[in-house]
Amino acid sequence: MNREPAHDFTSGSPYLTANFAPVEVETTAFDLKVTGSIPAELAGRFLRIGPNPATPPDAASYHWFAATGMAHGLRLRDGKAEWFRSRFVKDAAASTAMGREPIPGPAPQRRDGPVNTNFTRVGDKVYAIVEAGSLPVELDYELESVARSDFDGTLETGFTGHPKFDPVTGEQHALTYEPGEPVRYVSVGRDGRATTKARIDLPHIPLIHDVAFTASFIVVPDLPVTFQPQTARTAFPWLWDESRESRIGLLPRNGDVSRLQWFSAPRCFVFHFVNGTSEVHDFGPGRMTLEPVFVRRPGAVQEDDGWIMSYVYDGNRNLSDVVILDAQDFAGEPIATIHLPVRVPFGFHGGWAADTHLSREAPDAS
Numbered sequence: 001m002n003r004e005p006a007h008d009f010t011s012g013s014p015y016l017t018a019n020f021a022p023v024e025v026e027t028t029a030f031d032l033k034v035t036g037s038i039p040a041e042l043a044g045r046f047l048r049i050g051p052n053p054a055t056p057p058d059a060a061s062y063h064w065f066a067a068t069g070m071a072h073g074l075r076l077r078d079g080k081a082e083w084f085r086s087r088f089v090k091d092a093a094a095s096t097a098m099g100r101e102p103i104p105g106p107a108p109q110r111r112d113g114p115v116n117t118n119f120t121r122v123g124d125k126v127y128a129i130v131e132a133g134s135l136p137v138e139l140d141y142e143l144e145s146v147a148r149s150d151f152d153g154t155l156e157t158g159f160t161g162h163p164k165f166d167p168v169t170g171e172q173h174a175l176t177y178e179p180g181e182p183v184r185y186v187s188v189g190r191d192g193r194a195t196t197k198a199r200i201d202l203p204h205i206p207l208i209h210d211v212a213f214t215a216s217f218i219v220v221p222d223l224p225v226t227f228q229p230q231t232a233r234t235a236f237p238w239l240w241d242e243s244r245e246s247r248i249g250l251l252p253r254n255g256d257v258s259r260l261q262w263f264s265a266p267r268c269f270v271f272h273f274v275n276g277t278s279e280v281h282d283f284g285p286g287r288m289t290l291e292p293v294f295v296r297r298p299g300a301v302q303e304d305d306g307w308i309m310s311y312v313y314d315g316n317r318n319l320s321d322v323v324i325l326d327a328q329d330f331a332g333e334p335i336a337t338i339h340l341p342v343r344v345p346f347g348f349h350g351g352w353a354a355d356t357h358l359s360r361e362a363p364d365a366s
């Protein structure tokens with residue numbers, strides 16, 4: 001089922017060492033051991049994605065953001081952890097490395113780079129997604145790559161690594177960017193079709209990972225990390241620009257660029273927008289968590305009625321667990337810990353893909 005890596009991934013870039021290092025093989029495991037009790041209401045998959053090169057990379061030019069992705073998923077049902085799977089997201093490099101035909105898609109040899117950042121649900125399908133040019137990859141229920149997708153021809157360019165769902169309108173908001181293209185504000189409807197609502201021409205190409213919105217505006221961060229292939233020393237050509245200021249744009253949600261307002265901001269770079277207060281849950285010595293995910297209890301009335309789930313790497317055992325916390329007792333003991341037979345490398349985003357949402361009721365998988 002699993003075996004130790006045969007290659008030496010442990011030298012060079014710090015993002016190739018310890019739990020940043022890739023795992024070499026895809027894993028399939030059934031009937032995972034559980035400490036505690038998995039809530040019976042949890043029926044679905046707890047997904048996670050991150051960089052995981054399919055072949056040993058050149059450490060000198062390696063960049064964590066630019067590697068082939070690997071999707072991980074834990075299937076829960078009836079209080080049981082039925083399976084855990086890890087699957088490479090089959091970009092061109094991964095398909096070649098695995099001796100497979102490239103997955104089909106609308107743009108062969110174009111927009112076929114690594115996909116390693118996030119998942120989203122569009123229509124009734126789950127996609128692995130990435131920003132800066134490459135198209136989403138549709139995944140089947142067991143995380144196998146099915147095809148590249150441009151959402152039925154409605155995406156003008158690549159997509160984003162971090163769309164946001166609007167519970168009022170049911171649409172997903174996205175800001176897209178890539179070399180040679182204006183920044184785009186794209187809305188994706190429940191029908192799975194994308195609409196480009198605005199094209200924003202800028203004198204440079206800023207890295208824009210996240211998006212925020214209000215009832216009236218889309219928040220457009222124009223910050224001094226820009227596309228600079230001439231000075232990049234790794235496979236990731238977005239770098240800090242000392243000559244550029246920071247500004248935040250407020251774009252009307254109808255996409256009227258003539259009414260886009262810019263506001264100066266402190267020089268900084270921001271990957272994510274967040275609100276509010278903080279609480280701490282200590283997973284114990286040597287144990288480090290990836291991004292936690294809130295899963296609302298079906299029928300919940302209070303906004304924090306549900307569970308916090310996360311993949312937790314245990315450096316003492318060099319293995320990972322999935323830990324489920326009661327969101328209303330965040331600092332308390334876990335209600336369930338599912339023990340995985342492998343480690344899940346540190347990565348980016350994930351989410352809970354509930355089975356009930358397969359009937360198009362769901363916003364997304366994150």
Ligand SMILES: [Fe+2]
Pocket residue numbers: 161162209210271272349
């Ligand atoms: Fe993100």
